[in-house]
Structures are given as structure tokens and as C-alpha cells.
Amino acid sequence: MALLWFCRYEEALGILEKDYPNGKEAVAYIKAIDPRKFSRYALVLPRYGRVTSNAVECMNVAFLKLREYAARRLLFEVWIYVMRSFYERRTTAEGSIDLLTEYAKGRLSEFEREYGRYVTYNADDDNALVQTNGGVDQWIVRRHPRLSCSCYELQEMQWPCIHVLESQQKTCEDLTNRLVEAGGTIAGLAAELKQKDCEVAALKE
Secondary structure, eight states: OHHHHHHHHHHHHHHHHHHSTTHHHHHHHHHTSOGGGGGGOOOSSOGGGOTTHHHHHHHHHHTGGGTTSOHHHHHHHHHHHHHHHHHHHHHHHHHOSOOSOHHHHHHHHHHHHHGGGEEEEESSSSEEEEEETTSSSEEEEEOSSSOEETTOHHHHHSSOOHHHHHHHHOSSOOHHHHHHHTTSOHHHHHHHHHHHHHHHHHHHO
């Protein structure tokens, strides 16, 4: 197999040198390249006279030490190489604790800092009203039949917005904070909750 490889290589160089303008310069250029770097170079003509030469060169780089082996030994070594690669990738994936990208981690950290500004009111199991403290801004989160938010970030960007995460994490509101805002009385808090439920029900309709 190694003999066939080099025969095809020399044959391709001979054709290039004989039949193409500046063939000698091209042959000298190719021979000066380290075989391990073949896949990093792009020539106008397909090397080795085949359109699949790029795949051949990639294997040439990956299996540089295996090129001189006989066919049976080469097949065995390639199989070992592939199985080892599968094992290493699986081990790396299973052993990794942090699978989030830096961008995703940054987004979640930002959300964690912002959670305190939001309050969630659940109209029912399927709908919730999320608003900033003081009710300056508000959004409707629908959990059924498909999770969505009135800010449309989830639908358009396919990324959970802070309002969806807020409604999913807080199935009920922070009663301590809302009690203070309601004047410190249970009756005041109950009246406020009833009013919010009516508002969400009206928005749902």
C-alpha cells in the first residue's frame, strides 16, 4: 500500500511537470512542503490527480506514522485510533461539570443579578404576569400550549428570556417583600393579590 501511495504521488508530479505551464516550479513547491502540512495548502490543481485528494491529505496528516504499514496492520491501527478518539471524547463530555459556553454563563449571571427586580403573579397554571418592582413594566408569560413571552425574545431568539426564567423559578411571589409593599398587613396583601389576579385574567381574555 505504501508503494502504491508513492507511485501515485510521483505519477501526479510527473504529469504536472510535463503537461502544465510552470510545472517544474510547481513540483519543486510541492516537494518542499512537509507532508504533515499538506492539508493546509490550497492549489488550483487537485493533488495526486484526484478530486478526493483533500480527504487523502487529511488522513495523511492524521495517520502520519501509519503510512508505511501493511494493509492489515494499517486497518488495525486505524480502528484503534478511532476507538481511542471515541473513548476520549466521551470521557471528556461525561467528566465535564461545566457544559455552558462563556456567553451562556454570562447571560445566566446577568439574570441572577436582575432577579430581585421582578415579581411574578400566577393567574393559573398556564399564565403568569411578570413585572418589575413598582409595576413600571410588565410581561405576560404563557406556559401552555407552548412556552412564550410577550417580550418575544424567547420566540424570536430561541433563548429563554429573564421573564420566562423568573416565572418558572418563582411559582409564587415573595410574600415578605409584597407584604411590606402592601402596608405590612395580611388584608392589604390579600387585596393586592386579588387585584393582580383580576388583571391577569383580563389580559388572558
